[in-house]
Amino acid sequence: GQQVMQIPQYQHVQEGEDFTTYCNSSTTLSNIQWYKQRPGGHPVFLIQLVKSGEVKKQKRLTFQFGEAKKNSSLHITATQTTDVGTYFCAGINTGTASKLTFGTGTRLQVTL
Amino acid sequence: DAGVIQSPRHEVTEMGQEVTLRCKPISGHDYLFWYRQTMMRGLELLIYFNNNVPIDDSGMPEDRFSAKMPNASFSTLKIQPSEPRDSAVYFCASSLPVSGGAYEQYFGPGTRLTVT
Numbered sequence: 001g002q003q004v005m006q007i008p009q010y011q012h013v014q015e016g017e018d019f020t021t022y023c024n025s026s027t028t029l030s031n032i033q034w035y036k037q038r039p040g041g042h043p044v045f046l047i048q049l050v051k052s053g054e055v056k057k058q059k060r061l062t063f064q065f066g067e068a069k070k071n072s073s074l075h076i077t078a079t080q081t082t083d084v085g086t087y088f089c090a091g092i093n094t095g096t097a098s099k100l101t102f103g104t105g106t107r108l109q110v111t112l
Numbered sequence: 113d114a115g116v117i118q119s120p121r122h123e124v125t126e127m128g129q130e131v132t133l134r135c136k137p138i139s140g141h142d143y144l145f146w147y148r149q150t151m152m153r154g155l156e157l158l159i160y161f162n163n164n165v166p167i168d169d170s171g172m173p174e175d176r177f178s179a180k181m182p183n184a185s186f187s188t189l190k191i192q193p194s195e196p197r198d199s200a201v202y203f204c205a206s207s208l209p210v211s212g213g214a215y216e217q218y219f220g221p222g223t224r225l226t227v228t
Contacts, residue, residue, distance in 0.1 A: 033216065042203060043155070045216040088155065098143055098209070099168060100217065102155040 004091050004103040012109040019079050019084050021106035023072040023089035030094040032065055033074045038085040039106075046074075079110045114138075116220035118204050120151060124226045130192040133223045136185055137206030146189050148178055155203075157210040159186065194227045201225070 005099055022030070031050050035043040038074040047056055049065035049072060055065045062075045072089055086107045090100040117136040137144045145160040157171040164181045172179070177196070179181055181187040191198055201224050206218040 029216065034205040042222050043205075043217075044219070071146050096159060098162065098207075098215070099157065100145075102147075103155070 001100045002091065002093060004089060004101050006084050006106050007089075008106055009104065010107045010109070012111070013079050015081060015110055015112050016078050019076040019083070021074050021089075021108075021109055023074075023091075023103050025070045025091045025101075027070070027091075027094040029069050029091040029095060031098065032069075033090045034063060034072075034074055034093070035088045035090060035102075036051060036085050037088065038044065041085075043088060075099040076108075079108070081110050083108060084110050114203055115228045116218050118202075118220035118223050119206070120223060121221060122224045124224075124228065125194055125213055126228055127195055128193045129227075130190065131194045131198075131225060133189040133202050133204075133225070135187045135204030135220060137187070137204070138218055139206045140210075141186055141206035141218070143207045143209065143215070143217075144181060144183070144187050145207070146187070147198045147206040147219075149203060149222075150200045151179065158189070160186065191225075194225075195201075199227050 005022050033048045034046040037043045047063050052069050053067045054065045060077045064073045086105045088105045089103040119134045142163050144156040146147045147155055149155045157178045158171045159179045160167055161181045179189045201222045203219050203222045205219045207215045
């Protein structure tokens with residue numbers, strides 16, 4: 001079945017440093033979504049990417065979708081303690097538009 | 113907007129007992145999803161419904177698990193009999209498709225299930 005892997009599993013940064021998580025799918029995706037889960041919380045939708053090579057920005061967060069639509073990345077510039085949490089990518093295969101396959105997640109810890 | 117509502121928030125039960133988890137999706141959302149989250153297996157889709165009809169239950173681990181959606185505003189996930197390995201956080205999510213088949217899912221707060 002489809003697998004979606006993320007690296008790294010965990011990253012610890014100091015406030016102000018940048019952070020990047022990478023997402024790789026075993027199959028070509030139609031769309032990819034990103035979610036953030038705070039400790040003890042539930043996943044919250046951040047963004048969706050649809051087009052090959054698409055880049056979207058939300059303030060300090062930059063999301064990219066690979067040209068082959070099999071990988072994606074999330075980059076956070078100048079991390080803040082409010083960025084703490086686990087970031088998940090979630091892929092949607094062509095023909096299964098309603099079904100998300102979540103990645104393994106990257107847990108981000110930010111300290112002062 | 114109340115968001116997705118789940119109950120109970122915490123459940124502790126003994127092995128062999130029946131467990132029922134409940135979910136109320138956001139009004140107007142016609143997709144409902146049940147997920148399970150554990151450290152070992154991450155976030156797994158168990159089953160999802162469209163307009164109250166189960167579409168894909170391939171993620172349901174075994175016959176001990178069953179899910180129903182009797183109407184647009186209510187769904188249950190039942191485990192009978194429960195086992196310690198069922199201990200996890202169970203999330204319900206709902207969504208409303210937007211143009212192009214793309215959508216976002218709104219998650220409930222989850223039910224933390226502990227089976228002893």
